[in-house]
Every structure is written in structure tokens, then in C-alpha cells.
Amino acid sequence: MAEIVTLAEAIAAAVHDGDTVAMEGFTHLIPHAAGHEVIRQHRRGLTLVRMTPDVIYDQMIGAGCARKLVFSWAGNPGVGSLHRFRDAVENSWPGRLELEEHSHAGMANRYQAGASGLPFGVLRGYRGTSLAAQTSGVAEIVCPFTGEVLTAVSALRPDVAVIHAQRADRNGNVQYWGITGVQKEAVLASKRSVVTVEEVVEVLEPRPGAVVLPAWVVSYVACVPGGAHPSYALGYSQRDNAFYLAWDQISRDRGTFAAWLDEHVYGQGARVGAAC
Amino acid sequence: MLSYTADEMMTVTAARALRDGMTCFVGIGRPSEAANLARATHAPNLVLIYESGTIGAKPDGLPLSIGDGILAETADAVVSVPEIFNYWLQSGRIDVGFLGAAQLDRHGNINTTVIGDDYAEPAVRLPGAGGAPEIAAACKEVIVVLRQSRRTFAERVDFVTSVGFGTGPDSRPELGLTGGGPRQVITDLGVLRPDPKSFELVLAGIYPGVSIAQVNDNTGWDLAISPDLAEIAPPSGDELTALRELLASVPAAAS
Numbered sequence: 399m400a401e402i403v404t405l406a407e408a409i410a411a412a413v414h415d416g417d418t419v420a421m422e423g424f425t426h427l428i429p430h431a432a433g434h435e436v437i438r439q440h441r442r443g444l445t446l447v448r449m450t451p452d453v454i455y456d457q458m459i460g461a462g463c464a465r466k467l468v469f470s471w472a473g474n475p476g477v478g479s480l481h482r483f484r485d486a487v488e489n490s491w492p493g494r495l496e497l498e499e500h501s502h503a504g505m506a507n508r509y510q511a512g513a514s515g516l517p518f519g520v521l522r523g524y525r526g527t528s529l530a531a532q533t534s535g536v537a538e539i540v541c542p543f544t545g546e547v548l549t550a551v552s553a554l555r556p557d558v559a560v561i562h563a564q565r566a567d568r569n570g571n572v573q574y575w576g577i578t579g580v581q582k583e584a585v586l587a588s589k590r591s592v593v594t595v596e597e598v599v600e601v602l603e604p605r606p607g608a609v610v611l612p613a614w615v616v617s618y619v620a621c622v623p624g625g626a627h628p629s630y631a632l633g634y635s636q637r638d639n640a641f642y643l644a645w646d647q648i649s650r651d652r653g654t655f656a657a658w659l660d661e662h663v664y665g666q667g668a669r670v671g672a673a674c
Numbered sequence: 675m676l677s678y679t680a681d682e683m684m685t686v687t688a689a690r691a692l693r694d695g696m697t698c699f700v701g702i703g704r705p706s707e708a709a710n711l712a713r714a715t716h717a718p719n720l721v722l723i724y725e726s727g728t729i730g731a732k733p734d735g736l737p738l739s740i741g742d743g744i745l746a747e748t749a750d751a752v753v754s755v756p757e758i759f760n761y762w763l764q765s766g767r768i769d770v771g772f773l774g775a776a777q778l779d780r781h782g783n784i785n786t787t788v789i790g791d792d793y794a795e796p797a798v799r800l801p802g803a804g805g806a807p808e809i810a811a812a813c814k815e816v817i818v819v820l821r822q823s824r825r826t827f828a829e830r831v832d833f834v835t836s837v838g839f840g841t842g843p844d845s846r847p848e849l850g851l852t853g854g855g856p857r858q859v860i861t862d863l864g865v866l867r868p869d870p871k872s873f874e875l876v877l878a879g880i881y882p883g884v885s886i887a888q889v890n891d892n893t894g895w896d897l898a899i900s901p902d903l904a905e906i907a908p909p910s911g912d913e914l915t916a917l918r919e920l921l922a923s924v925p926a927a928a929s
Contacts, residue, residue, distance in 0.1 A: 424726050424755055425741020449755070450804075473801030475739035476702050476924075480801075487799040499787070501803040502725060503759040510756045522764055523808050526837040526849040532793055547850055576746045577726045580755040607752055632743050639738045 400570025400593075400616040405625075408592045408618035409435045413444075416465075417557040420447040420509075420588060421454060424579030425475060425637070428629035429562040430454050431622045432594050434663045437461040447556055449505045449580060453628065453645050456480040457663070459495060460655050466496040468554075470505045477642050481649040491652065499533055504551045508535070509580050511553035512587025518550040525549060559588035562626045563611075564633060565602065566595045570613035573602045576632030578609050585611055594622040596634045678909050680862035681821075683881050685711060685917060686909040688772070688819045688860045696769040697721040699809050702740045704819045705772035707920060710736055714916045723768065725805040727753045735923025759805065763812050766852050771813030775820045776800050777831045780874050780895050781845075782818065782838025782856035784810065785831040793833065803835050810836035815857040822861035827893045839873035863889050865906065866897075874898065879906045 403411070413419055413436055421429050433454045436444075446455050447468040452475065458464055460482030472483050486495040500508070507519030520539060524530045525547070535552035561581040563574035572593050574581070585591045593611070598621050602610065623634075628641035648658045678686075688708035692698060694717040700709045710733065713720045722731045726741040730750030737745055746752050753762070762768065777785035786806060790797035810816055816838075820826055838856045839845055846855055855873075859866040865879035876898040877889055882905060890897055909917075 425739050426726070426743070426746070469802065471802050471804035472799075475741070477738075484799045488796065499802055501807045502755070502805040503764065503808040506756040506759050521760070521808075522811060522850060522852065525811075526834065526840055526845065526851070527803075527807055528787070528793075528834045529803060529807070576743065577728065577741050577752060578754050579727070582754065583756060630743060632746060637739065637742055639742075642738065 400613040400619050402566070402568070402570055402598065402619045402621070405431060405435050405594060405620040405622050406439075408620045409439055412558045412590045412592045412618055413439075413441055413560070415441055416443040418445040418447060419558050419560065420554065420556040420584045421560040422448060422579060422581045422584040423562055423626065423629060424449065424577055426577035426579065426629060427562045427574060427581070427631055428452060428454050428626050429560050429594055430627055430629060431625035432560045432562070432592060433458055434666070436463060437659070437663050447554060449502055450475070451480060451483060453480070453642065456482040456645070456649055457659070459483055459486050460492065460649070461659060461663070462492045464495060466498065468498040468500070470500045470502045474642055474645060477646050481646070482655060485652070498535070499529060500551070501529065504536070506580055506583070508551045508554040509583035509587050511551070512555045513583040516553055518552055520548050520550055523549050554587050556584070556588040558590040558592065559584040560592045561585060562594045562631065564595065564631050565597050565599050566593065566619045567599055567602050570616055570619045571602055572611040572616055572619065573605065573608050575605045575608035578607070582609050582611065585615060590617040591615070592618045592620065594620050594625040596623050596625070596631050597621065676909065676911060676914060678914055680881070682909060682914065682917060684819065684821070684860055684862045686913045687865060687906060688817065689715065689913070691817050691858055691860065692717050692720055692770065695719045697723060697767065699723045699725070699763060699768045699771040699813060701773055701804070701806070702737070703774055705774060707736060707917070708819065709772060710920055711913070711917050714920060715913060723758070723762065725755070725758060727755055727758045729753065729762065736920050738924055759808060763808055766812055766814070768813045769815070771809035771816045771853075773806050773809060773816060773818050773836065775818055775826070777826055777828045778818060778820060778859065779828055779831045781840060781842065782859060782868065782875055783831055783834050783840065784818065784836040784838060785833045787833040787835045789832055791832060806836040810838065810855070811851045811853055813853045815854045818856050818859045820861060822863045822889070822892045824892060824894045827895070829895045839868060843871065843873045863892060867900070869898065876900045877903060879904050881906055882908050
């Protein structure tokens, strides 16, 4: 049953050195504040899993949290490269980063298999590409009914999933809507989960298209208004496109990146959500 | 005579390739510009589908990302990421997929992963696959949009991220790729289409003021020229106005 705690407590309890961590949110509802708390708590040796590593993992990779990245598209959407990610891959700075690379459809099916308690997912994909040769969790499989050759992808079973949602109730039931991405699958595939929310309410009013995660599949809920920034929470905030553009300059240089991290991550205490 | 840039000509040509009422799986960047231009001009009923799960999105300006709020707020339906790839793309329901590329070869195979021979020690690390491999595999047809140069039009791509026609006419059936593959490659110099027998890309259209020699100088292989090579009409005033209004609606991306 979900416990409602501070962000610092949630990360301390759920994310350990060496864990496999999936912080999901497909452009919308990216748990940036939780990522910053992982950096502040100096987690090391993490295997970071995410379809679109995006700015959140660029920051965590640059801060030295990651040993390995499992992903399908590592760019700054609409802007260009992730410079901290590239520096890690091309120059091993701040350390060597092992890659396990997939396509979006492959990652989505790997999460779905994990959520379903199956050892693999199946799709038409990867055949003829160079990806299959670089990635161990991809294999050909023959359909027992039609004989068609398909692709099996190994299930993802992270230690912990971290997501951001619009709201939770006092019992820890979680509700989110808009672009819902792959968060339900990530939470259900993982052993533990942390959900940051914009607000804690008495009653979850039904919303069209909303996903509800019952409290008994959630480990920790922390109230962190604005916790997705520079991503957004539909109905609460707008995507800060200017920050994504600015990140291109901040992250190009190791020095400006370190100064940004000092001021905006290490220099900030965890937001404990006193107002919630 | 209207003045316009080579990039504007490319985006206008890409928009013209879309017909009204089509369903179109759209990547961010130039594909999204072209698809939204088509919707703003000759194809108001074009169905835009973004990999964020937004089906039938009707943004009034250009989104910066595939997950901007305007896409969800204007969509006919918003579905999860596993659903968009499995139910909607893999099933073969989408008419046209629009892709960009860092490198492309004579059979329309695409690299968006690494530049350099060694995957583990790349000269340049690119973003990677995203949704492109399955878009390239499953859409009824694929349109690729990229600037043409010896660097981008390579004799051999360093990494096959998404399969075009593989090594020739037999590759797609052998690999079980259900979609039609790249039917048009639209560049800042002209338009290439696959030869119906060899499935090798040939120059089929050329922009006003561009010479065949210029196209050859910007191609890393011995490019075949279609006997029916046509000159493509320049952008109309309406097309240029609509494109410039769209581009003014999004913050300028860094390089």
C-alpha cells in the first residue's frame, strides 16, 4: 500500500546504488524533480532505463549516477543532441556508459511483457537492422501457428519505476491523464515505484482518458508541485520549451553544466510539498 | 518571381506528397513541418499521428516536441505508447510514415544511430532509432526528408537503423517487412524514387535552378537519372505564406 512521504524519503527508501531504475513519462509528466533528488542523494552505478533519455537522464548521466543506459532515442526533442550523453559515449566522461539500445516499439513491448509477468514480448521489428547485433535481448522467434518469423524482446523488470502524475488521493491512489505514455507498464513491471504528484486531493474525480493506479501497486507517493518541469503536467503547467532550447547551451560544456548542477540541483533542498 | 530557400522548397515538396484524408505517422522536425503545412493548405483532413499516442492531432502551430500539450488537447484520441506502436502502426493501418535521416544509401536504408565504423567507439553518437524502424517497416509507404550531400547520401550507411529496400527487390519480403518502403526521398535539390525493378533510388524530380551535375556532386554513389526527370514547380505564394506562418509559431531550435 502506498505511503505518502517526502520526495527525499521516497528516493532514499526506493532507489539504491546499483539499482535498475525506470523514470518514465513520454515528453509529458517526466519526473524531473525526482531525478534531481537521485542526483542530490549521490546514487551511483544505476542502470537507467527510459525510452527517451531526454534532459532528465542527460543531467543524471553528467552527474555520474549511471553505469548503463537502456533506451531507444537519446535526443533533446525538437532541439538536437544530448551533450552529456554524447560526452559519456564518445569520451567516457564522467565515466564509461554501457549502452543497451532498442527501438521504441521494442521498449514498449519489453515494458508490456514485464507488466504482464511474461519473459518476453513479441513484435514485427528489428529484422534487417544493425540493432539486433548490438543488443542481447533481441531474438528471432517462429510463430507456432503461422510459421511467420517474428522478434522476441526480453521483458524489462526494473527494481524501481519513478513517474510523475497529476494527483493522488490520501490513500495513495494515483491518477494521470493527457499523454499517458508507458508509465502504467513501467510501474507494473517494476518491483517498487515512486510517484510524484502535483497535488494530493480528498477524492479523485473521474477524468476522461485518465489512468488510475490503485494504491496497492504504488510504493511511495510524494507531493511535488511542478515536479515535471521543464516537462509539464497537462492541466497544471505548460512544457517549458525555452528551457529545452537553453539546455543545449548549458549542457555543451562540462563547466557550465557543473555550475548549473551546483545552483539548480545541489543548491536546492528537496521540495517536500509542505502545501500538500 | 518569389524568392525562397532550398529548405522551403524541400518542405513544400514534402507537403505536396501528402493527400487529403491520408493517415500520416509524423516525426518531429521537418516531417512535422511538412505534414502541418499540408494540413494548412491542400490537405485539411490529413490525420496526424504522433508516436506520443496522439491520433488526429490538430495543432494550430508547430509543436517543438512530439509530446507538446497542444497535440493531446486537439487529438481525436490519445492512446498509450504500447498501443500506438502495436495496434495502430504494426497492424498496417497507417498510410504514410515520414522520416528524417542522418545518412541514407542507394536502397533507402537509413542511419540515425552512429557515424563511424565502430559502434562502441563512434565518431558521432546520434539519437538512435526511436520509432523509425517500425515506421519504416509497417507504413504503406515511407517518405524520407533530408538535406542532400556526400556526407548524408552515402555509398554505405555506417549503421542500418531502419530498413528501406535492404540490398534490393527481395529484401523486404524476405525480412517480413509488411509496408511498402520508401517511395520518395525528398531533399533540398530534388526528389528520388525507387526504380521499379532494382529498387535503387533514381533522381525523378529536380528543383528549378538545380543542375544534374549539382545533384551528382552531392551524392556519394553513382546516381541513376530517370528518363522522365521532371522539373518540380516552385512554391506558390500561398504555400510560402502558410509555411512561414507555421515556422513563426515555434521557438527557433538550436543547431
